[in-house]
Structure formats: C-alpha cells, structure tokens
Amino acid sequence: MNKEILIKNILNEIQKSQVKKFNVMEVCGTHTQALSKLGIRQLVNPNINLLSGPGCPVCVTPEGYIDAAIELLKNSNVILSTFGDMIKVNGSRENLIKQREKGKDIKILYSPLDSIALAEENKDKEIVFLGVGFETTTPIIALAVKIAQEKNIRNISFLIGMKRMEPILHYILKQPNHNINGLMCPGHVAAVKGADYFKFIVEEYNIPAVIAGFQALDIASALYFLTKQQNKTEKRFENLYKTCVSQEGNKRANELISEVFTYCEHEWRGIGVIKDSGFTLREKYKKYDASERFGINLSKTSEKNYIRTCACSEILLGKKLPNKCELFGKGCTPEHPIGPCMVSTEGSCSIFYKYGGVE
Incomplete structure (x- = not known):
C-alpha cells in the first residue's frame, strides 16, 4: 500500500474512533516539530489533545546556569564555547548575546569535540564548553572530557548542565493532578538508553507509552497505538522505532556516560530541583568541571524569580x-x-x- 494512503487511513481511523478526551504528551522537540509541521494536530480526533513535555534542553536550562556562564566571562582569559540556541536564553539579568555585543569571546560550535581543537589552537586561553542536553548529547560530551584527559589538555573545562529523562517523567506522573493519558517517548533518547528505559511508565503508572520515530507514518502509528489503549484495563508499552532503538540501547554510549558521569540533583527551569535528574563529573574527571575550576556557584533560582506572565x-x-x-x-x-x-x-x-x- 502507498505510504501516503496508509497514513491517511490510520489518521482516518483515529479521527472516527470513539475516543473520549485523551491527552497525549510527546517528550521530544523533534516530535513537537513534526506534529506541527505535518499538520497532524489538526488531523486527529478533536478529543485527542497533543501536549508537549519538557523535552527541549534549552527550555529547561535554569537562569542560574546562564548567570554562571556570564560570570565565567568576567575572566578575560575565557573563551566560552556553546551550541547556538544557548546564546539566546535569558539568565536572571541578560543573555549571552548581550555579552557578545560587549565584546566577550563566545564561539558557536556544532559538536563538543570542536572544543578540543579550540583548546589546542588557543593554549593561552581557558576554553569552557556549555554542556547541555539529555542522554542524547551526554555521550559525546563524555567523549570530549575523556579525550581532554587522554591528551592531557589542561586549558579546557565543561560547565555541566545535562539532564536525565527518567526522573522528570517520574516527577510529572507522580503529580496527583497530572492529565496525561498516553506518552510518546523520545526516540533519540531511546536510541541511546534503549526501549527498556521507558517501560516504567506502564509498569509503575499503568499509562500506555510508545517509542516512535519522526516521520508521519511513525507518529500516526504511535497515536493509533496509544488511543487504542484507552479502554483497556492493563495498558501496554511498545517500541515502534526498532530500526534505531534496541531493547538495551547503545552499549558503548552508555559505557561512556557511566565512566565519566554520575547522577546528581539538577534544577529544571520553571519546574524546580529534581533528585538524580542531572549529571556531574566523576572524581577522576573533576578537574574538567568549570564550576569547580573557577569557583562558580551554579545557584538554584527560586520559581518565585520566574517571569510571572510567562506560561513556560x-x-x-x-x-x-x-x-x-x-x-x-x-x-x-x-x-x-x-x-x-x-x-x-x-x-x-x-x-x-x-x-x-x-x-
């Protein structure tokens, strides 16, 4: 059957289904993009409400982290390296764009590994990489730290801000007033951690969950699977992204994460501090922790300081x-x-x- 016809048939089945009010949360920015770009939000049954969870790493980076990055720039010897979106995120006072306009040295990189080359090319400078992301980007940041150690590069450090997906989902689903009836799990995180990483959603909360890819057929199939679970007593979990996601995940990537990092509490912007939801460098690699090297306090910003009128x-x-x-x-x-x-x-x-x- 033609793929376009198959997608249309699946969406038609969802559209004419007798589903009652059903809230599906996707927890991946790429899924959010696909749902809107492909017009799926407008094509599904109006009783199905598609909600976006905290799957955008830039969005959940707290003000205190940006303030710490700005504090580092007071050192004239520092070159800050970062992913592009981070320069637009506001701290409690301003963002890194403003710092760049003031002449501060901020480099936009596409990979944490580029910071290694930057350090080797600028041996008279201190290179600090802003490490943000989820389990998807954590392995390559771990690799950059490990390479720095192996090469004995002393003029590089990392401001660690990576977060873990499992604790934030526990946080949401433990809320007595949460309104989630089904979860579309992030395919990128699942490719690293494996399908088993998300089974707790069904096993502990009896909420149907599915791992999905990012094409129209992937997403339509995932929504069909979830809505079919509505009237079942025992909900199911399914991996519909088997081309990229195995049960156990990427063994080498997980070994890198475990070797370089351990868990710690982290603050999520607009949400608060969540136990074991972040990463911190193990003792062996602590010399590459920018907050310790420069004595910077990654202060916790109270939700009271959050922009009152912003609904993020x-x-x-x-x-x-x-x-x-x-x-x-x-x-x-x-x-x-x-x-x-x-x-x-x-x-x-x-x-x-x-x-x-x-x-």
Whole structure:
C-alpha cells in the first residue's frame, strides 16, 4: 500500500474512533516539530489533545546556569564555547548575546569535540564548553572530557548542565493532578538508553507509552497505538522505532556516560530541583568541571524569580498549550523571546509560532 494512503487511513481511523478526551504528551522537540509541521494536530480526533513535555534542553536550562556562564566571562582569559540556541536564553539579568555585543569571546560550535581543537589552537586561553542536553548529547560530551584527559589538555573545562529523562517523567506522573493519558517517548533518547528505559511508565503508572520515530507514518502509528489503549484495563508499552532503538540501547554510549558521569540533583527551569535528574563529573574527571575550576556557584533560582506572565512552566509540564499564554505572539516571539520555550527551534512556543497550533 502507498505510504501516503496508509497514513491517511490510520489518521482516518483515529479521527472516527470513539475516543473520549485523551491527552497525549510527546517528550521530544523533534516530535513537537513534526506534529506541527505535518499538520497532524489538526488531523486527529478533536478529543485527542497533543501536549508537549519538557523535552527541549534549552527550555529547561535554569537562569542560574546562564548567570554562571556570564560570570565565567568576567575572566578575560575565557573563551566560552556553546551550541547556538544557548546564546539566546535569558539568565536572571541578560543573555549571552548581550555579552557578545560587549565584546566577550563566545564561539558557536556544532559538536563538543570542536572544543578540543579550540583548546589546542588557543593554549593561552581557558576554553569552557556549555554542556547541555539529555542522554542524547551526554555521550559525546563524555567523549570530549575523556579525550581532554587522554591528551592531557589542561586549558579546557565543561560547565555541566545535562539532564536525565527518567526522573522528570517520574516527577510529572507522580503529580496527583497530572492529565496525561498516553506518552510518546523520545526516540533519540531511546536510541541511546534503549526501549527498556521507558517501560516504567506502564509498569509503575499503568499509562500506555510508545517509542516512535519522526516521520508521519511513525507518529500516526504511535497515536493509533496509544488511543487504542484507552479502554483497556492493563495498558501496554511498545517500541515502534526498532530500526534505531534496541531493547538495551547503545552499549558503548552508555559505557561512556557511566565512566565519566554520575547522577546528581539538577534544577529544571520553571519546574524546580529534581533528585538524580542531572549529571556531574566523576572524581577522576573533576578537574574538567568549570564550576569547580573557577569557583562558580551554579545557584538554584527560586520559581518565585520566574517571569510571572510567562506560561513556560505550565507548558513544559503539559498543563497549557503555547497559544494559551498571554504573551504568545505578542510580547514574546522568536525574534524577541521572553520565555525559554520561544528561544529554541525545539521549543514548543517557537514551533507553535512557526507552524500554528490548535485552538
């Protein structure tokens, strides 16, 4: 059968199904993009509400982390290296774009490994890489740390801000008022950690969950699987992305993570501090921890300091759609973002703004 016809048939089945109100959360910025770009939000049964979870690493990076990065730039010997989206994220006072305009040395890199070359080319400077992301990018950051140690590169360090997906999902699903009826698990994280990493969603919370790819057929199939679970007493978990996701995940990537990092509590912007939800360098590699090398305090910023009128906190927890925020498309746009969900190309507000959401 032609793929386009198959997708249409699946969506038609979902559209005419007798599904009652059913909230599906996707926890991956690429899924959020695909759902909006492909127009799937408008094509499914109106009783199916598609919510975006905290799967955008830039969006959940707290103000204190950005403030720490800015503090590092007070050292004239520091070159800050980072992924591109990070320079637009506001700290408690300003962002890295403003620092760049003031003449601070900030390099945009596409890979943490590029920071190794940067350190070798600038031996009279201190290179600090802003390490953010989930389990997807953690292995390559671990590899960069390990290479720095093997090469005995002394003028590089990493401001660690990577986060783990499992603890934040536990946090959401343990809330007595959570409104999640099904979960579309992040395919990229699953490719690293394996399908078994997400089985707890069904085993502990009896909520149906599916690992999906990012094409229209992948997503339509995932939504069909989830909605068929609504009236079943015992929910199911399914890996529909077997071309990239095995049960145990990427063994080498997980070995790298375990060798270089251990778990610690981390703050999630607009959400708060969550136990064991972040990574920190093991003792063997602590000399590459920028916060320790420069005596920088990655302070915890209270939710009370969060922008009052920005609804990113509720959006990240699946309690509100982006277009229900009073700033959306008015004071807050991708060109002039106020909240972090409008900053990144994977942020749900930015995606809704670009492709349009649902009313």
